[in-house]
Amino acid sequence: MCGICASIGKGNQIEDVLKGLKRLEYRGYDSSGIALLKKAKIETIKSVGTINRLEEKVCGNDNSNVVIGHTRWATHGKVCKENSHPHLSFDGSVAIVHNGIIENFEELKKQLDGVEFHSQTDTEVFSNLIAKESGSSLEKLLSASKKVQGSFAIAVLFENEKKIYCAKRKSPLYVAIRQGQIMAASDISAFEDKFDFFYVLEDDEFAILSENKVEFFAADCTGIEKEQKMFEKTAFFEDFPDEKCFMRKEIAEQPIVLKRTSFKYFSEKVVSDETISKLKKFHNFHFVACGTAYHSALLGAEYLQRFAKKHCEVSVASEFRYGSQKINKKCLYVFVSQSGETADTIACASMVKEKGAKVLCVTNVPYCTLNNLADFILPTFAGKEIAVASTKAYVAQVFTMLILAGLMSEKDLSETLKRFVLSFQIKPFPEEILKEIFSYSKIFFVGRGQDYVTSLEGALKLKEIAYINCIGIAAGELKHGTLALVDDKTLVVVISTKKSMREKIENNIQEIKARGGKILLLSQFEHNVDVEYKIDLTAFDEEFMPIESIAFLQQLALAYALAEGYDPDKPRNLAKSVTVE
Ligand code: M6R
Numbered sequence: 001m002c003g004i005c006a007s008i009g010k011g012n013q014i015e016d017v018l019k020g021l022k023r024l025e026y027r028g029y030d031s032s033g034i035a036l037l038k039k040a041k042i043e044t045i046k047s048v049g050t051i052n053r054l055e056e057k058v059c060g061n062d063n064s065n066v067v068i069g070h071t072r073w074a075t076h077g078k079v080c081k082e083n084s085h086p087h088l089s090f091d092g093s094v095a096i097v098h099n100g101i102i103e104n105f106e107e108l109k110k111q112l113d114g115v116e117f118h119s120q121t122d123t124e125v126f127s128n129l130i131a132k133e134s135g136s137s138l139e140k141l142l143s144a145s146k147k148v149q150g151s152f153a154i155a156v157l158f159e160n161e162k163k164i165y166c167a168k169r170k171s172p173l174y175v176a177i178r179q180g181q182i183m184a185a186s187d188i189s190a191f192e193d194k195f196d197f198f199y200v201l202e203d204d205e206f207a208i209l210s211e212n213k214v215e216f217f218a219a220d221c222t223g224i225e226k227e228q229k230m231f232e233k234t235a236f237f238e239d240f241p242d243e244k245c246f247m248r249k250e251i252a253e254q255p256i257v258l259k260r261t262s263f264k265y266f267s268e269k270v271v272s273d274e275t276i277s278k279l280k281k282f283h284n285f286h287f288v289a290c291g292t293a294y295h296s297a298l299l300g301a302e303y304l305q306r307f308a309k310k311h312c313e314v315s316v317a318s319e320f321r322y323g324s325q326k327i328n329k330k331c332l333y334v335f336v337s338q339s340g341e342t343a344d345t346i347a348c349a350s351m352v353k354e355k356g357a358k359v360l361c362v363t364n365v366p367y368c369t370l371n372n373l374a375d376f377i378l379p380t381f382a383g384k385e386i387a388v389a390s391t392k393a394y395v396a397q398v399f400t401m402l403i404l405a406g407l408m409s410e411k412d413l414s415e416t417l418k419r420f421v422l423s424f425q426i427k428p429f430p431e432e433i434l435k436e437i438f439s440y441s442k443i444f445f446v447g448r449g450q451d452y453v454t455s456l457e458g459a460l461k462l463k464e465i466a467y468i469n470c471i472g473i474a475a476g477e478l479k480h481g482t483l484a485l486v487d488d489k490t491l492v493v494v495i496s497t498k499k500s501m502r503e504k505i506e507n508n509i510q511e512i513k514a515r516g517g518k519i520l521l522l523s524q525f526e527h528n529v530d531v532e533y534k535i536d537l538t539a540f541d542e543e544f545m546p547i548e549s550i551a552f553l554q555q556l557a558l559a560y561a562l563a564e565g566y567d568p569d570k571p572r573n574l575a576k577s578v579t580v581e
Helices: 014-023 051-057 105-111 123-132 137-147 246-252 254-267 273-280 291-308 343-354 392-407 414-423 431-437 450-466 475-480 499-514 542-563
Strands: 003-009 031-038 041-048 066-072 094-102 150-158 164-169 174-178 181-185 197-200 206-209 214-217 284-289 311-316 331-337 358-363 376-379 442-447 471-474 490-496 518-523 533-536
Touching: 003 014, 003 094, 003 150, 003 164, 014 031, 014 051, 014 066, 014 181, 031 051, 031 094, 041 051, 041 094, 066 094, 066 150, 094 123, 105 123, 123 137, 123 150, 137 150, 137 164, 137 206, 164 181, 181 206, 246 254, 246 542, 254 392, 254 414, 254 542, 273 376, 284 291, 284 343, 291 311, 291 331, 291 392, 291 450, 291 542, 331 343, 343 358, 358 392, 376 392, 392 414, 392 542, 431 533, 442 450, 442 475, 450 471, 450 475, 450 490, 450 542, 471 475, 475 499, 490 499, 490 542, 499 518, 518 542
Parallel strands: 284 311, 284 331, 331 358, 358 376, 442 471, 442 490, 490 518, 518 533
Antiparallel strands: 003 066, 003 181, 031 041, 031 066, 094 150, 150 164, 164 206, 174 181, 174 197, 206 214
16 A cells, blocks of 8 residues: 655755655554655654654754655565665665555565575565666666566666656656655655646556656656646645644544535536437446445445346455356446546456456545546545544445436435434434443444445444444344344444335344344334333434435444544554555
């Protein structure tokens, strides 16, 4: 995973690189580091932990106008200073920061006979390969890149050279330019507040950043012209306020996100009638996504089936990618991804495209790798989501796919959708219930139909930020095995928002109670069974209830994490954007 950020210009660039890295921390925050060119020599500063720790290590004397930096999510080798980037070559002449995975690094290591390695990373091989090549710096970089298999976005420093060399394959890399400064980064969010223009580097292209210009090269070393893109400074551009808990902020923002989404689709018509007519022609839809986005895809499929009468399938990207299914050219493949940078999802989209099928991407980040592969784009308008646990991006995806289903349906749902966004609010999770349920560490989430999806998402939130080993399960599946785990120390969170399923859910509750399990029921209606705890949901139309109910489960997870003193925004072992498979 990891994020890279580099800057060259007039004056000290360290501050801008650190600022950029902070904005890329969503890609990993195990350790970080920078390399600077000082009196033509390369120096590195590294630290385990977040960029704040690295910042503490940078002292007043550290000053350079050529700086590359990295924030790491460990793939090869444990989290420690030695494994953190930048990695120097054996002779200290080359420093590299890298996002991606060098798949043949063991093999390449054997070829680098006599070189002493100081880390367990795949990246250190790359800096040494470059240093061992001959020719100009660009030629060295080109020949080393040819030997490398896998994915990379890199920024490289050579001693004695006031330049930053960049290259990429499969991992994203952007370059931005303004008077007196040029930056490169894994994501435009690293510098979008300062620049008006940027370039998107394509696979196997190279860039040389010097103090006053940037040059681009193709894989054969010939110079190329690249199209300049303008940043879309959106009206809802949210910078990084001094927020202590982004997850709390992002949960609270959900009503505004839905209002914005409704405005974008119904007033600004971000997706044209012509596109909708094209989409309507497809009868089969196959959704592919990972994690939370997979859960929203499950709901998207449900909505398209229910309202637009389409035939839908849903797959987890990492399974779809290696599965034996045939790609159907008449089917529309829908890839759902907040970041648009998730490696497995991207790989599936490329595969589908190569086989001649059409691709629809539901993404929250306009300039992302996934959108480059899209025939159709359905943007979501969550705004920046910083916390690793997805909250507002999830409801934005769910609501956007509900809008899509509405636009493709015979029945006009627009007025119902607009009315919902005007009345939807985040209600706080009842404190008195929280106090009582904190003692449970064995928790199941159950539901049927759309509530099953909410139970999966509720369980994922609690796992990822509160580290509680819980599961979400279809209520009807309980008695096929999992019920064996239920005892009087178990809390079962039951989501019941489908009237047609009320009796079935009541039976499930009885089965749990008979084994001593305690129930926390989330519902907008009464049930003929006593439960220990109940949260009364607002009674919206059934299709909106996943949005209403998940807000409580997000708050539940947040409360558990905070009670344990965990940082909900940066859970251990995870990163926001999973850019490796
Ligand atoms: O950026 P994406 O939506 O493609 O990310 C997919 C998952 O990695 C992501 O949803 C993950 O499961 C969330 N962090 C969970 O809260």
